[in-house]
Amino acid sequence: xxxxxxxPIIAPHTKYTYQDTNGHQIAEVDCDIRYxxxxxxxxxGNGAIVxxxxxxxxxxxxxxxxxxxxxxxxxxxxxxxxxxxxxxxKIGSEVIRLSGGNAQITVGGAPSGISNGQILLKNTTGDIVxxxxxxxxxxxxxxxxxxxxxxxxxxxxxxxxxxxxxxGALLLRSPNGSLFEVTxxxxxxLTTRAV
Numbered sequence: 001x002x003x004x005x006x007x008p009i010i011a012p013h014t015k016y017t018y019q020d021t022n023g024h025q026i027a028e029v030d031c032d033i034r035y036x037x038x039x040x041x042x043x044x045g046n047g048a049i050v051x052x053x054x055x056x057x058x059x060x061x062x063x064x065x066x067x068x069x070x071x072x073x074x075x076x077x078x079x080x081x082x083x084x085x086x087x088x089x090k091i092g093s094e095v096i097r098l099s100g101g102n103a104q105i106t107v108g109g110a111p112s113g114i115s116n117g118q119i120l121l122k123n124t125t126g127d128i129v130x131x132x133x134x135x136x137x138x139x140x141x142x143x144x145x146x147x148x149x150x151x152x153x154x155x156x157x158x159x160x161x162x163x164x165x166x167x168g169a170l171l172l173r174s175p176n177g178s179l180f181e182v183t184x185x186x187x188x189x190l191t192t193r194a195v
Contacts, residue, residue, distance in 0.1 A: 039065050054081070073100050089115050108134045141165060171195070 018027035026048075028037045039048025047066030054060050060081055062071045073083025082101030089095045093110035095117075108117020116135035120128050127144035142148020147166030151159045162171035170182040181195045 012031055014031045016029040017025050020026050026039060029035070038050065047064070049065065050063040051059055052061035060073060060083075062069075064071070071083070072085060073081045082099065084100060085096075085098040086094055087096040089110060093115060095108060095110050095115040097104075097106045099106070106117075107119060108115050116133070118134065119130075119132040121130035123129050123144075123146065127146070129142060129144060129146045129148070131140040132138075133140070140148070141150055142165040147164065149165060150163040152161040154160050158173070158177075159171070160173045163169075164171065168183065171179060172182065173179050179195050180192050182190055182192050184190055
């Protein structure tokens, strides 16, 4: 059997709708506004699903409207591809990569030199309270109404050292478990007290 793989020609100013066997619209194509809609009718509890397969027929990308998920790579035991999500800047340089192979997020590092990596975390009011900057190799914690704090824990989850941006204090825990606070006064003298 031979197959004719001619590219279909869609006339301008045309809208196509597709229905299931019960007459419910499940897809729409509008040529004028370059619009494609899938799903929207709740049949058997399923929304629209778009699946991309590789040259061997293995599913490698799935867009699922019912669960609002996009899954990339590793969707089939026969598929050995790790899922990667790559975002480029306006000149085509890779600036963000989410790699499923090693559970890694890479930000910045584009050869163009215009995209130094930064990670910004905001609170519920939209204020930046944590900034990681690759250009200056700095981590800024706090500000915008929040005192920054850094805590270092041991393998058991016990805080062994900490920095308090509100008081400027250094917190240290001794081997026997006692916690001490180190501060500096206006004369530059260090003061240590148990807390």
